[in-house]
Amino acid sequence: MKRGQENGANDGLSGPSERLLARRDELRALSARAQDSRQPVELDQSKVGRLSRMDALQGQAMAQESERRRGAELQRIEAALARLSSGDYGYCVRCDEEIAPARLKLDPAVATCIKCAGGGR
Numbered sequence: 001m002k003r004g005q006e007n008g009a010n011d012g013l014s015g016p017s018e019r020l021l022a023r024r025d026e027l028r029a030l031s032a033r034a035q036d037s038r039q040p041v042e043l044d045q046s047k048v049g050r051l052s053r054m055d056a057l058q059g060q061a062m063a064q065e066s067e068r069r070r071g072a073e074l075q076r077i078e079a080a081l082a083r084l085s086s087g088d089y090g091y092c093v094r095c096d097e098e099i100a101p102a103r104l105k106l107d108p109a110v111a112t113c114i115k116c117a118g119g120g121r
Contacts, residue, residue, distance in 0.1 A: 016108040017084055024077045027070045034063055073109070080109040092116050
């Protein structure tokens with residue numbers, strides 16, 4: 001049996017590929033909707049008061065951090081999709097041991113087993 005088939009959809013993971021693709025689409029849509037909130041803040045004091053500018057800067061910083069996190073999650077998803085296509089999905093990228101199906105079900109983009117994630121190896 002091929003390595004990629006050992007930990008495939010037959011073990012109760014309910015289509016990790018579909019879950020990953022759906023989450024990727026959701027993150028891309030969120031990113032597109034939040035585009036305006038990441039734009040530069042108007043600093044002209046004659047148009048906007050000091051507190052309003054501070055609120056706008058805080059909102060912009062929060063939107064930028066949210067976008068950074070979405071980008072990191074998208075990278076994890078793309079890496080998981082690449083592992084799926086290469087047959088390496090379900091195996092730890094550090095120690096090459098099988099990742100527990102329950103861990104993959106919780107987060108289909110996870111790349112490490114619980115031991116490696118905890119720094120055990």
